[in-house]
Amino acid sequence: MEFSVSKADLVRELTLSQGVVEKRTTIPILSNVLLEATEDRLLLTATDLELGIRTVCPARVKRPGAGTIPARKLLDYVRLLPDAELHVRFAENQWASLVCGRSRTRIAGMSRDSFPELPPMPEPLAELPAWVLSSMIAKTIYAISTEESRFTLSGALLIFREGAAAMVSTDGHRLALVEQREGLAELRAHYRALIPRKAMAEILKLAQEAGPEATVQFSGDENHLFFRFGERLLISRKLAGNFPDFERVLPREHPRSLLLDREEARAAIERVSQFSDERSHAIRLRLAAGELRMHSSLSDTGESEESLPVEYDGGDFEIGFNAHYLLDFLRVLDEQRVWLHFKDAQSAGELRPAGEDAGYTYRYIVMPMKI
Numbered sequence: 596m597e598f599s600v601s602k603a604d605l606v607r608e609l610t611l612s613q614g615v616v617e618k619r620t621t622i623p624i625l626s627n628v629l630l631e632a633t634e635d636r637l638l639l640t641a642t643d644l645e646l647g648i649r650t651v652c653p654a655r656v657k658r659p660g661a662g663t664i665p666a667r668k669l670l671d672y673v674r675l676l677p678d679a680e681l682h683v684r685f686a687e688n689q690w691a692s693l694v695c696g697r698s699r700t701r702i703a704g705m706s707r708d709s710f711p712e713l714p715p716m717p718e719p720l721a722e723l724p725a726w727v728l729s730s731m732i733a734k735t736i737y738a739i740s741t742e743e744s745r746f747t748l749s750g751a752l753l754i755f756r757e758g759a760a761a762m763v764s765t766d767g768h769r770l771a772l773v774e775q776r777e778g779l780a781e782l783r784a785h786y787r788a789l790i791p792r793k794a795m796a797e798i799l800k801l802a803q804e805a806g807p808e809a810t811v812q813f814s815g816d817e818n819h820l821f822f823r824f825g826e827r828l829l830i831s832r833k834l835a836g837n838f839p840d841f842e843r844v845l846p847r848e849h850p851r852s853l854l855l856d857r858e859e860a861r862a863a864i865e866r867v868s869q870f871s872d873e874r875s876h877a878i879r880l881r882l883a884a885g886e887l888r889m890h891s892s893l894s895d896t897g898e899s900e901e902s903l904p905v906e907y908d909g910g911d912f913e914i915g916f917n918a919h920y921l922l923d924f925l926r927v928l929d930e931q932r933v934w935l936h937f938k939d940a941q942s943a944g945e946l947r948p949a950g951e952d953a954g955y956t957y958r959y960i961v962m963p964m965k966i
Contacts, residue, residue, distance in 0.1 A: 596630070596632050596658055596659065596660025596661060596662055596683075596684070596685040597632075597656075597657040597658040597660075597682075597683070597684040597685070598632040598637060598654045598655060598656045598657060598658075598682075598683055599654065599655040599657070599680050599681065599682045599683070600637055600652060600653070600654040600655075600680070600681055600683070601652070601653070601680060601681070602673060602676050602677070602678055602679060602680070602681050602695060603678060604652040604653060605637075605652060605673055605681060606670065606673055606674050607652070607804075608639050608650040608651070608652045609628065609639065609666065609669060609670040609673065610670065611648065611650055611800060611801065611804060611827070612628055612639060612640075612641040612648050612650065612666060613666065613667070613670065614793075614796065614797050614800065615641045615642060615643060615646050615647065615648045615797060616628065616641045616643065616666040616667065617642075617643035617644075618667070620643070623705070624663065624705055624709045624710055624711075625642065625643055625644065625711075626665055626666060626667070627641075627663035627664055627665055627666055627704070627705055627710070628640065628641045628663065628664060628665075628666035628669065629641070629661065629662075629663050629707055629710045630661065630662055630663065630664065630683075631660075631661040631707075632654060632656045632658075632659050632660055632661070633656065633659050634656060634659075635653060635654065635655070635656060636651050636652065636653055636654055636656075637651070637652050637653075637654040637656075638650075638651055639651070639652070640710070640713060641666055642711055642713060642830075644711060645791065645793070645831070645832050646791070646793055646794055646797065646829070646830070646831050646832070647711075647713045647829070647830040647831075648797065648827070648828070648829050648830070649713065649827070649828045649830075650826070650827045650828075651826040651827070658684075660685060661707040662685040662689060662691060662704050662705075662706070662707055663689075663704050663705045663706070663707055663710055664691050664702050664704045665702065665704075668702065669702065672693070672700060672702075673693075676695045676696075676698060677695065677696050677698075679695055679696050680695070681693060681694070681695045682694040682695070685704065689703070689704040689705055689706055690702065690703055690704060691704050713830055714816065714818075714819055714830065716814055716821040716823060716828060716830070717814045717815070717816055717821070718814065719812040719813060719814045719823070720755070720784040720786055720813055720814050720815065721755050721760075721782055721783075721784040721786070721812070721813045721814075722781075722810055722811070722812050722813070723760060723778075723779055723782060723810065723811060723813070724778055724809075724810055724811075725801075725802040725805050725806075725807075725809040725810060725811045725824060726802065726807055726809075727760060727775050727777075727778065727779065728760075728798060728802060728811055728822075729798065729799050729802035729803070730773075730775070731760065731761070731762040731773050731775060732751070732762065732795045732798055732799055733799065733927050734762075734771060734773045734927050734957060735751050735762045735763065735764040735771040735772075735773060736751065736764065736792060736795050736796070736799075737771070737923040737927065738764040738765060738766055738769050738770060738771040738923070738959075739751060739764045739765075739766060739792045739795075740765070740766035740767065741766070742766075745766075745767070746834065746835070746836055747789065747834060747835075747836035747837060747838055747839075748764075748765060748766055748767065748838075748839075749791060749792055749834065750764075750789045750790045750791040750792055750794075750795070750834045751763060751764040751789070751790050751792075751795060752764070752787065752788075752789055752790075752838040752841070753786075753787070753788050753789075753790050753820075754786070754787050755782060755784045755785060755786040755787075755813075756782075756785050757782060757783055757785070758776055758779055758780055758782055759774055759775065759776045759779060759782065760774070760775050760779055760782065761773065761774040761775070763838070763841050765839065765841065768917070768920070768961070768962050769920050769959070769960060769961045769962065770841055770844060770845075770958075770959070770960040771924070771957075771958075771959050771960075772841065772845070772956075772957070772958045772959075772960075773955075773956065773957045773958075774955070774956040774957075775954065775955055776954045776955065777952075777954030777955060778954075784813075786813075786815065788815055788820055788833050789833055789834035789835075789836070789838055790820060790831060790833075790834070791831055791832070791834055793831075794820070794822075794829065794831035797829055798811075798822055798829060801822070801824045801827055801829060802824065804824075804827075805824040805825060805827070809824055809825065811823065811824050815833070818832060818833055819831065819832055819833065820832075820833055844943070844960060845958065845960065846936065846938065846942070846943060846945050846960065848938060849936035849937065849938065849945065850909065850937070850938055850939075851882070851907075851909035851910075851912060851936070851937040851938070852907070852909065852934055852935070852936045852937070853882065853887060853905045853906060853907035853909070853934070853935050854905060854906040854907075854932055854933075854934055854935075854949060855887070855903070855905055855932065855933050855934075855935060856903075856931065856932060857925055857928055857930065857931055857932060857933050858931070859903055860903065860921075860925060860933070861922060861925040861926065863889055863901040863903055864878065864889060864901075864918050864921055864922055864925070865922065866899060866901060867889045867890065867891045867899045867900065867901050867918065868891060868918035868919070868922070869891075869899060870891045870892060870893050870896060870897050870898055870899040871891040871893070871918055872893065875917065875964065876917045876918045876919045876920075877891070877915050877916070877917060877918070877964045877966050878890065878891045878915065878916060878918045879891065879913060879914075879915050879966050880913065880914050880915070880916065881911075881912075881913050882905075882907055882909065882910075882911065882912040882913070883907075883911050884907065884908050885904060885905065885906075885907060885908070886902060886903070886904060886905065886907075887902070887903045887905045887907065888900060888901070888902050888903075889901045889902075889903075891918070909937075912937065912940070913940060914937060914940045914944065914963050915940075915963055915964040915965060915966035916944065916961055916963060916964060917961070917964060920961050921946070921961065924946050924959045924961075928948055928957075929948070930948035930949060930950055930951075931949075932948075932949035932950065933946055933947065933948055933949060934946065934947045934948075934949050940963060941963065942963070943960050943961060943962050943963065944960075944961050944963060945958060945959065945960050945961075946958075946959040946961070947959070
């Protein structure tokens with residue numbers, strides 16, 4: 596195999612594959628990227644057996660073929676080269692020779708024969724704006740469980756139905772639910788699947804690289820999920836198991852509600868939480884007519900209190916929350932004002948953006964804490 600490729604093009608596509616490449620593995624081939632030169636393009640493939648990515652960049656192919664090179668080493672080296680054309684040639688012994696200007700390097704590769712085959716993408720089930728998918732991921736990925744034992748909670752539930760797409764995540768202490776209907780009138784597929792957190796993180800990178808006008812084609816088979824952004828394809832294994840019946844925990848009544856300025860609330864919580872317990876991150880919220888007081892204390896460090904003017908007239912009330920859980924929501928919210936709803940001190944609170952339109956719903960449910 597022999598080809599020439601732009602250094603900038605190769606760095607861009609190699610960078611997108613780095614999140615997929617297995618860095619600590621007992622299977623050496625999984626640390627490599629598969630390079631396939633054909634006609635006028637170079638295909639790059641990486642996988643860790645759970646997640647796979649295939650990207651493309653233009654190339655001048657002198658001799659078609661395929662081979663693999665350590666992905667991290669290749670990127671680290673090529674990134675340091677001058678912005679010029681890179682010439683790559685694979686020898687029969689799987690060593691790759693790289694020539695760029697006055698730089699000449701040889702890298703030991705491995706035969707493509709032992710590189711895992713990625714499944715082909717079935718016919719697309721849905722096509723939607725890439726920003727819709729990336730927005731739903733950003734608004735739910737932080738609520739995914741980090742406990743390995745809670746396997747079905749280590750990803751998010753993706754739901755497609757006619758004219759709408761939704762995503763739900765939970766770690767057992769909080770739940771994030773976003774539904775998007777804007778721009779999805781043509782969506783006809785009915786589909787539910789659990790997407791692993793790692794796949795969601797890679798989708799965010801691909802959507803950002805694709806740009807605001809891009810679309811993503813989605814498909815799935817018995818074991819895999821497929822996301823195609825133009826000529827880039829991400830393949831993920833589905834998470835097995837059943838996601839909890841999240842609709843049962845959604846509050847149905849809100850006797851108490853207050854309206855907050857998002858930035859004011861975020862900044863106040865960040866300051867108060869500096870004196871919260873390092874394990875629980877608990878802060879106390881005290882409500883009175885027109886005022887919200889936030890308080891935290893550490894016996895050996897100090898205490899902090901903030902007072903915010905709010906729209907509230909539901910009577911005096913006190914409740915505790917994990918400050919980090921509240922901040923996670925406030926940091927990804929686009930709207931400037933947010934509703935905070937309560938029933939009582941023992942029931943879950945709910946945060947929602949103020950001024951939601953008919954094409955968008957975002958609900959964040961947080962369990963209270965005893966303080």
